[in-house]
Amino acid sequence: xxxxxxxxDLSPSTFSPDGRIFQVEYAGKAVENSGTALGLxxxxxxxxxxxxxxxSNMLVSGSITQKRVHSVGLHAGLGFTGFAxxxxxxxxxxxxxxxxxxxxxxxxxxxxxxxxxxxAYVHYFTLHGALRPFGATAILAGYDPDLQKHELYMVxxxxxxxxxxxxxxxxxxxxxxxxxxxxxxxxxxxSGASAAEPVTVREAVxxxxxxxxLLHEDKEDSKKQKVELEMSWICEDSKWEHALVPADLVKxxxxxxxEDIAAAAADDDDEDMEG
Numbered sequence: 001x002x003x004x005x006x007x008x009d010l011s012p013s014t015f016s017p018d019g020r021i022f023q024v025e026y027a028g029k030a031v032e033n034s035g036t037a038l039g040l041x042x043x044x045x046x047x048x049x050x051x052x053x054x055x056s057n058m059l060v061s062g063s064i065t066q067k068r069v070h071s072v073g074l075h076a077g078l079g080f081t082g083f084a085x086x087x088x089x090x091x092x093x094x095x096x097x098x099x100x101x102x103x104x105x106x107x108x109x110x111x112x113x114x115x116x117x118x119x120a121y122v123h124y125f126t127l128h129g130a131l132r133p134f135g136a137t138a139i140l141a142g143y144d145p146d147l148q149k150h151e152l153y154m155v156x157x158x159x160x161x162x163x164x165x166x167x168x169x170x171x172x173x174x175x176x177x178x179x180x181x182x183x184x185x186x187x188x189x190x191s192g193a194s195a196a197e198p199v200t201v202r203e204a205v206x207x208x209x210x211x212x213x214l215l216h217e218d219k220e221d222s223k224k225q226k227v228e229l230e231m232s233w234i235c236e237d238s239k240w241e242h243a244l245v246p247a248d249l250v251k252x253x254x255x256x257x258x259e260d261i262a263a264a265a266a267d268d269d270d271e272d273m274e275g
Contacts, residue, residue, distance in 0.1 A: 011129040023133055024126055027157035030082055030135035036172035036215065037068070037081035038208050039139040041152040041165045041185070043198035045235025046141040047245070048079040049208040051170075051215075054226040069232045069244070073098035075108050075143040077232050077242035081170040082136030082157075090138050090155075093121050111142025115153035115161045123159025133157045137169040141232075143240045150234055172215040179211045201235045205245055210257035217261055229254065 008014050009022030016022065035051045050068035059066070068087075069079040072094035080087035097117045101109035118138065125131045140153040140161075154169065155161040166180040183199050199207065209229055216227060231245040 012126045012131065012133055013129050021126065021158075024158050027082075027133035027135045031137045031157060031169055032171060032173070034081045034083075034170050035068070036168065036170035036176060036212060037079050037137065037139055038176055038180075038211065039079065039141060039152045039154065039164065039167045040180070040183075040199070040204045040208060041150070042201045042204050042235075045201040045233055045237075045240075046143075046150050046152050047201050047204040047208060047231060047233045047235075048077060048139060048141050049205075049212065049229060049231045050079045050081060051172075051212045052228045052230055054228065057226075066228075067230065069230045071232075071242045072140075073102075073109060073114075073142070074241055075145060075234065076111065076114055077141045077234065079139045079141075079230075079232070080136050082134070084136075086134045087136035087138065090118065090122070090134060090136060094118055094138075094140070108145060109142075110144045110147070111140065111151040111153060112163070114142060115140050115151075115155065115163070119155050119159050119161035121159075122155055122157065126157075126159060139167060139169065141234050141242065143234050143242075145240065150240075172212070175215060176211045179207075179214065183207060201233050201237070202249070205231060205233070205249055206253045206256050209250070209253040210260055213254065213257045214261055217265070 008016040012021060012023040035053055038049045040047045048069055052066055052068055069077060070091045072078050072091060076098060078091055078094050080090065094114065097114055098109045118140065122134055126133050134157050137157065138155045143150045152164050152167065153161050154164055154167040165185045168176040185198060212229060229250055231250050232242060233245050234240060234242050
């Protein structure tokens, strides 16, 4: 066989001699080559951020067919990166799970239960030869009104899900994770910034915008214009319901991010000249 799997990549149910499942790895590669999706668990809520690339200037900004962040319940939202056509099935499944839980138990689905059910659903598609893994990664944000807790989860194409303080998927995953680790996340010294107050949702909007635009710092301005940010949050400002971040806040965050990046670059140039 000419493929790298040498015949072991024809089915997601076939292991290679060294214990690899190539179709799952291929699905992961599809996610790695897509736009960046970020999630940040703050002291007073959760913020999701996904970058979208406009393939044509004739596309309408904010078109529903380009949405990368969706509400799946009153207190739950899902952001994704990868193949949008695959991810839409994950969005529909998450909505079905949230609705079914509400009908059965009379309360909103807890984030942990939703993440567990979604990971089981995604994993099912890696178990049968007639199916293929989803080429998308989902980031789930939710609020449990009974426990009054907000939680962040990520489900990857293999069906594995973990709870996070910060998570990133897509092309800029590693660079954004490096920047995220610098933020004061909790008072438990997780970020090494024990003296700083934990980041709030409004500050998170600015920081996530900065991370995404930092990925495009060295690219031409014409290419920058084709990048859009889609953000949502669950916090007191949204009455603990999943909602899109107001457009003016996103625009303000983008302006601040570009100015901050430019100022940091100017400081570096000054230091190089002095050196």
